[in-house]
Amino acid sequence: MSLADRSSPANVAHGMRTERTFLRFTFSQRWEHALLILSFAVLLLTGLPQKYRLAAWSQQLLASPERLTLLRTIHHIAAIVLTAEVLYHLGKGLSALARRRLSSAIFPTWQDVRDAAQMIRYLVFLSPRQPSFRKFSFEQKFTYWFFFFGIGIMVVTGFIIWFPILFTRLFPGGIIPAAKMAHSTEAIVAAIFLLIWHFYHVHLQRLNLSIFTGWLNEHDMRRHHALEYQRLTGEPAEASPAGEDD
């Protein structure tokens, strides 16, 4: 995360309040997230009627065999978009790793476990203070890795049930019904998790649009990423501690 002081020297000179913003996500990361939202939504909307084929609402939507074919085609196109995005994401990560430039910020550490324990103590009124976070809190890391593996399962099982004959040339036949079950179940688990966990954290708890704008303001940085704020600015974040006496 880089610090960007957007306040002009003139404003500082006039004693006006300066608002510093911090770059949280790069342009390409924001585009990746946008593609992810788009493909995830299309895949979910075209997948659910296929999972619940016997439900009345599904049959109303799929009013003819041609519509079913169309729905499947849309699902497959969205699947290719998602797969391309996954490959881009992995490729970028691997290339960064090869150049020893891969950021460790998103990888889980023991500190995350301690943070989670502290957060639970705070939530059940055993401690008055929330833990301070670096660039990514343990909640955000959990979100990332849940979808990292969830999407991995969806992509792999999706291609298995899309090309079952090809896959049974290489693997035992038993993977086909297993892939079908995993694809169908994981989709629902991921969708419910998204609604409960991710939507609460980025929409209800606080509206966090940094994944779209790329920027996080100073207040949110001090409050939610105090350690990162400290690391970038060298100033303590104590002015706005992330406790309940905010």
Added chain:
Amino acid sequence: MGRPKTVSRLMPFGLGIGIALTLSATLASIALAQRPAAKVAPPAPSRAAAECLACHDDSTLKLTLPSGEALSLYVSADVLHASVHGELGIECQSCHPQLTGYPHPAIPFATRRELSRSYYQACERCHPDNYSMTQDSMHAQVAAAGNLDAPICTDCHGAHNVQPPDKPRTHVSQTCGQCHTSIFGAYSKSVHGSALLRDDNPDVPVCTDCHGVHNIQDPRTALFRIDSPEMCAGCHANRELMGRYGLSADVYSLYSLSWHGVDVSVYKANWPTIWHDRAVCTDCHGVHEVLPTTDPGSKVNQANLLTTCRQCHPDAGPNWTGAWTGHYQVSLQRTPFVFYTQAFYESFAPFVLWMSGVYVLLQILRATVARIRRSLR
């Protein structure tokens, strides 16, 4: 009235209601067994019949039709009296209303078939429901298209010798087999047909259990195809019936959840008349020739399964059959991949979702308390 009542009770039972048929057949045989032997003996023939038989109980009585065919006019008194109509004392004129006296009016028919196709219409007088059902049948359509060999009542039931059609039950299939010889040949070797012909098994289907009785329809239509799995389920989802033979009664419910079965259900619900190529029971198991899966000749025997799959999936490789869960419940022995996947999701999914749900609830609660405290300060 015991016998004809049983027969007419059987008539409405059509497609796939093998159980009901079996039950009534069983009850009927019990009822028959309990009847004293004396009652089975023919009652005295009615006077009118006696009058007719005075001439017609003569095996040499015949005339020649314009076609050159000989038309026997012989009616055996013994056969007539042993028939269901004879037992009831039905008069000859009930079926031959045109023969009002002697001398009889001239026969206006050129051929025997013409005569039969005219005389059989008398059946409608007493059996109007079954008669009108036959007029909607595949047989009537074939006749309307010009095939006068298409069967009429008397071809299946006989004329003067009319008997209960299912005594014994094998008689039903044998009657159909008179014309449908190659299908009867295949059926005779099948698990159903062989049990019927060998043991007079009351549980296996005879032709009419699947095809219906009088209003038999073309079984090659999309509609018949889409209905066929449910027809098989009529017996194969019956736990008690399947239990007698050590067969699973879950085959249909598990098929319904399969890729094939879901598609078939959707077609059935929405587009029953659109032809579909999703596998129904008979595509894999065979139709009349259906054999136990353990029989090396069965299309779904492990040795033949890949060939059967390739009917629709021509590029399938040898591992392909492993993808088939074979109408079995998920189990470690049979379907380990599905078993472990299911075990994973049955533990992982509830754990993660409950955990995140509870965590978020705690967060909402804690944030609300924090906000209230701030506003009170």
